[in-house]
Amino acid sequence: MSPWDEDGDEGVLDLMIESMRRESDGVMSLTLVDPEGGWLPAWSPGAHIDVGLPSVVRQYSLCGDPADRRRYTVAVLLEQRSRGGSEFVHRRARPGDLVEVGGPRNHFALEPADEYRFIAGGIGITPILPMLRQAEAEGTEWRLTYGGRTRASMAFTEALGRHPDRVDIRPEDEFGLLDLDSLLGEPREGTAVYCCGPTGLIDAVEARCAQWPAGALHLERFAAKDFSGLATRPVSVRCERSGLDLHVPASQSILDALEEAGVGVANACRTGVCGSCEVRVLRGMPEHRDSVRSGDGLDDTSSLAVCVSRAVGPELVLDI
Incomplete structure (x- = not known):
């Protein structure tokens, strides 16, 4: 049985695990290919895919070479x-095993800048790797x-060691927390700041970049933000x-209400992390509670993630 919801599996591919490699203690990389040898959908640095595993769908950043259209590479941390x-x-x-793969999608794209400051924590290095390759290829300082x-x-410290003048590897047991x-x-x-890693690191970087120019900070979270302290109000939703x-009602997500009414919406995480359930907003003001947007993206009124987001006012009109 597909781990995707019944109406959420459009565009899902059956890919084969071509190879596996242990990248560090607790991190395993997987290379995925089309069993028939076909090309895979194109992607750019910062993109992730949804991987269907028994009973669950998980999001993993692509960390290979975007120019290689035959393979996707992801790295998976063994969670305690x-x-x-x-x-x-x-x-x-x-x-040789087959897995279902959705995407790729990119909410962490590498935007043009004069120089890049990359900060990664743990498995957060994965979306950064192809960004380094692109910045290097374009001759941009990083x-x-x-x-x-x-x-x-x-993971991947051996490859990163080829750039000793640009890469600073700082294990906590040797150097303490990042300065x-x-x-x-x-x-x-x-300067554009790109950060991916655990929640504590993300929050600390976000706080220190509060005075940076608008749009300088770009974040990707692997865990959903905590919005439990916000009041949740009922909302009327018009499906145009x-x-x-x-x-x-306040106790129900917009996604659950849509599905209950027979309106199918693609979705994978249901926690606001993956962005697969974005729906276009025709009227009304979204209250974003996803973990994809940050900075100026929080002012976007064109769409919302229906799994977690609500409305500022009493009504939303959705293009669905």
């Missing part, structure tokens, strides 16, 4: 409290600060194309 996804990859998956618990737990005040204390015009008017 795995809900089935990472445990399956590390303990049971084998080359530096990477990469933190982790221990050197043995940090973000030195890295980000002085705003730099024309379906001709339906729905009352969504």
Whole structure:
């Protein structure tokens, strides 16, 4: 049975695990190919795919070469409290197995800049790797600060060691926490900051970039933001194309209400992390509660993630 919801599997591909490689203690990379040898959908640095594993769908950043249209490469951290996804990859998956893959999607695209400051924590290095390749190929100045618990737990350090003048590898047990005040204390015009990693690192980088120029900071989160302190109000949702008017109580998500009414919406994570359930807004003001948007993206009124977001006012009109 597909781990995707019944109406959420449009565009899902059956890909084969071509190879597996242990990249560090607790990190396994997988290379996925079309069993028939066909080309895969194009992607750009920062993109992720949804991988269907037994009973769950997980999002993994693509960390290979976008120019290689035959292969997708992802790296999976073995979570101590795995809900089935990472445990399956590390303990049971084998080359030759088929997995369902959706996407790719990119909410963390590399925007043009005069220079880049990359900050990665742990498995957050994965979306950064193809960004480094692109910046290097374009001749743009860049530096990477990469933190982790221990050197043995940090993936891809051998490849990153080829750039000793640009890459600073800082295991916590050797150097302590990353010195973000030195890295980000002085705003730099024309510098784009890209950060991916655990919630604590993301929040700390976001706080220190509050005085940086608008649009300088770009974040990708692997865990959903905590919006539990926000009040949730009922909302009326008009489905323009379906001709339906729905009352969504405070206790129900817009996505659940749509599905209950028979309106199918592609979705994978249901926590606001993957962006697969974005629906265009025709009228009304979204209240974004996803973990994809940050900075100026929070002011976007053109769409919302219906799995977690709500409305500022009493009504939304959706293009669905």
